[in-house]
């Protein structure tokens with residue numbers, strides 16, 4: 001059964017579903033979701049992520065991990081965890097860069113949180129030599145000091161959308177309409193309690209979003225690093241401060257499309273509310289660094305120096321490609337400013353590289 005069939009059957013049986021349930025059924029959870037059935041990355045797929053644009057991205061994150069590990073006394077053993085590792089490219093580049101500290105590599109135990117079977121296979125090919133252990137979610141990760149990295153992971157977690165009306169908040173949902181689907185408004189659920197102070201300024205017609213899964217992950221990982229040590233690094237796109245607006249988007253073959261016509265066949269994402277995730281982590285006892293713009297993070301870590309080093313050994317064609325990739329990652333009109341980096345650490349870590 002396809003994700004669309006599952007969704008239609010659910011609505012026919014019990015009425016309209018929330019946007020969160022629509023995202024969950026479309027992306028992951030019942031075996032037929034977008035992420036469960038394909039490798040969506042790369043030119044032949046639907047979208048390209050930072051580690052697929054340039055090896056420099058994963059390399060700098062690898063060096064960031066080594067630095068954070070040394071700042072907390074180089075615990076041995078420790079967990080190196082990636083949330084939603086895609087093709088394993090970021091982690092492969094990170095571990096290659098981390099060879100500068102052999103003790104880091106011998107102390108780390110690699111854990112990958114991934115729901116997609118096709119992507120687990122790709123990760124096995126890239127990272128099998130490091131003997132990773134896979135998890136469906138973070139709840140089965142063993143205890144202990146951990147460095148946890150997630151690039152474009154939070155944006156795939158289901159959001160609830162609320163629309164302000166003259167009568168107050170209503171929840172956006174999805175209903176059947178003939179053979180297809182349509183948006184609808186429903187009575188709001190308890191998740192309105194998660195709306196941030198900035199959302200209260202919404203005028204009739206405006207939308208606000210909350211992501212309970214991102215908030216509970218921020219809280220759980222905040223509590224974890226505050227108790228067991230080291231840090232979590234999230235890289236994703238969204239505003240630094242909570243804001244009103246509709247950010248749900250569907251992308252297929254590198255183009256935006258209608259989320260209701262490509263159920264299970266397009267990537268669905270929403271902006272990450274970094275301020276809300278940071279608040280959840282702080283409440284759980286962790287220290288928060290950022291969010292800073294991706295350009296700030298990568299430039300502070302030395303992406304320009306790394307690009308110059310790679311270019312020095314490259315031919316003309318590759319030099320152009322290296323320069324273009326760097327521009328794509330740090331130009332404010334491309335990924336440099338919309339993408340943000342947030343670290344959540346043990347309170348002992350007053351400073352972390354990349355967060356000036």
Ligand SMILES: C[S@@+](CC[C@H](N)C(=O)[O-])C[C@H]1O[C@@H](n2cnc3c(N)ncnc32)[C@H](O)[C@@H]1O
Nearest residue numbers: 035049084085086113114115116119151152156
């Ligand atoms: C946008 S891709 C990013 C991949 C990779 N981090 C990169 O930057 O190339 C999202 C990743 O998260 C995984 N994913 C999405 N939702 C997930 C969930 N609920 N639990 C675990 N993994 C999930 C996807 O299968 C994929 O590996």
